[in-house]
Amino acid sequence: MSLRAIIIGLALVIIQTAVTPYNDYYLQGTDISGSHFPLGALFVLIVLTLGINPVLKKIRPKAELNPGELMIVWVMLVVTS
Known part of the structure; x- marks a missing residue:
């Protein structure tokens, strides 16, 4: 496990848990989590895979997220949704 993946995952989990009630109750949109x-x-x-990783690779090749880090972020988001 990398600390970078955990930090990114935690930041995205906080954003997801803040946006979900707004989307579900105020906008009454499609469930973005909990389904x-x-x-x-x-x-x-x-x-992350198609947008941010290619940019990171062009800026600094070693900065891109590897598949293991992407999996950590994905699992953190799926578990909290």
């Missing part, structure tokens, strides 16, 4: 398949966690995984 059979957590869409919020999937969205974050896609953004």
